Amino acid sequence: MVMTTPTVGERAAAPTGDLRPQPKPPRRRGLTTRGRPLWMLLPGGVLMGLVIVVPLLLGVFIALLDLDQYTLRAWLTAPFIGVQNFVEALTDSPLLSSIGISASFALIVTAVTLPIGVTAAIATQNAFRGRAVIRSIFLIPYVLPAFVVATVWRTILQPSGIANNVLSGFGIDGGLWLNGPKSYWALVFVAIWSSWPFIYLLALSGLQSVDTEVHEAAAIDGALWWAKLRYVIFPYLKGPISLAIIISILHAINNFTLPFVLFGVPTPSNVQVMPVLTYIASFQSFRFGLSAAMAIVSLVIVAIPLFVYLRAVRLDSGDEKVLTETEAAE
């Protein structure tokens, strides 16, 4: 076979081009980029379209309609009212306060679960007798369904429940946990209780990717435990923990079951988080258009800081990966 420089047309016509490292970097790079088998993305892409893009567009469309119980039956012909639902969501509904509650709740939960999860992962990293049992126990809160967690805590936090009985043993009047100002902290506490093992899991996976040689090298260099942790182990955890932070925040912001089961509907105003508010608008008041608008406003507000964060930690691109590969090649 005679090697010739492919023309643009030829490159396009050969989607599955040769991917092996070639001696002429600039041209080969072009070939590699253009000749990727993008068609392989098709099944996933179609699925994404059906499961994500279509419903999202439908949600945007519904947000522009006056869709409620009166128009639900023939929903495609519901009156088109433009941005009125958005105006109502922003000016005449508790949406903004709910977004505030949800965002602060998510940040607090993540900030607290992060050190707990990482510490637990580090504590169970080295083998010791009973480690498997401890690791399994750590996962219990995470494997319990949110509904069960919320039901159990709802019982514990009753005015005359176990929590207040225990507190009164120390001379503390627990008061009201499922309504009023303390309900917010009850929600934060229960969410922390049930979600910290997620950070623990990701941190553990990060720790296990640390090569044995690295530990040995640190030992040979005489690094003490803190220096080793700070300069050797933590850099390895940066990737998994960044991901854990994002997912944990998103989980918390989207958490519906926990507040819904814990506090019921109508929800005390201190814990009327975004998903519950959207739920009430949809399924109690039947304002489907309004609730779709609320969901979209919430999405945009949450997506902005998220996008900034993703750019900052470069989780949205392959840059980090490429860098590592380049470094490895060098």
Place this chain on the structure above:
Amino acid sequence: MKARTIAATVAAMAALALALQGCSSSGSSGDGSVSGAGKTLNILTGVDTLYPAEQKQWQQNQAARFKKDTGATLKYDTYASANEELTKIQTSVVSGQGPDVYSIGTTFTPTAYSTGAFVKLSDDDWKKVGGRDRFVQASLGISGPSKGDEIGVPFASRPFVMAYNTKLLKAAGIEKPATTWDEFAEQAKALTKGDTYGIAAGYADGFDVWKFVWAMANQAGNPIVDGKTATIDSPAMRDAYKAYFGWVTSDRVVDPASVGWNNAQALAAFASGKAAYFPMTTATSKNTLDKSAVKGDYAYALMPTVPPGATERPADGRDAASILSGDNLVVANYSSNQDLAFAYIKQVTEQKEQEDFYTTFGQLPTNQAAATALETDDSTLAPLIAAAGKSVATPFSGAWGDVQLAITNITVQSIPALKSGSISDDAIEKQLQTAQKAAESSLKRTK
């Protein structure tokens, strides 16, 4: 890429939840005509958590009889919560397919009506279900906005009454249960001693708290909703809330823990003998009480029908002993088995079936003959039958769901103040204004 996918997934979640509701169906409606051979009739009904085994047996019996009479198969599907009920109804309304017959709560009937997805019964349809006259006339009060526009056929009646501890009342020298709310609070004070309280009430109950103020306001002549106007910010409502909250804050006749109770917990307190009165309960509590510490020491009575602050009901006040409570059967517009559906309704509202239903589940008949027979047979049921007769329907408006939510919300948001032991008039007034605004906004949208 992964993170971007996650972000996109979040983006879609809310929309998914909203938009995909309509993409599934809870069952096929079959392809039938009048003769039922080979056809299947799908019924959606609430699950009976008190008597699950009996419910299954009852459904099997009905199916067997229906098969024998019409040749068609009956298939029951159940919902476990009001939310599931709503979701299934919404799904069916949007997709135009699903169960043929729905068993829905009376207070939900106006909302169901407003969707336009259920059959309005013509004279002919009423004949097919055994005639409009077969039913206790009061129970038809929430079947539709007017006589010609009814969608709901009354199937079960659960009027609200109060249970009282005969032993405790006797010990306190009280001869008969209170008939005015003021007398009720006074008696409760006399009955509160040590860890025994005058009243067992669940202030954190999601279903029942609004019924107290609704009844008191109606007795004072305020229907809360009149056409497209809400009257929540009225003196009658303010007095109702003050009386209801007063049991905790000023009268101190309920267990302080009851600010966190639901109705089942209040029932448990009454069943343990730690409370003299248990208002807002139905005949379904009989089963629990007959197995409890108060067995033989309790009775039912009508709840007071004279509003707080009065010794007799004002001229425009209504004799509202209870909301019109129970279940209605509605037939879906899209159903191709409507005649079979009517045949089913006819079957389950017959005198004998209604009597059996009462015996098994403690829910009162809507069939007039069965109700009369029951009243004659069992005198202890007299208060319940009387309450059924004095039940007043909640306003037949598509906005009622929102109004109910708004007045329930007043109690929910007032719980911290109740727990602290006092609630100011200003705080109540402020909550009333908020609820009034929410109700008005919803009423404005009614079509």
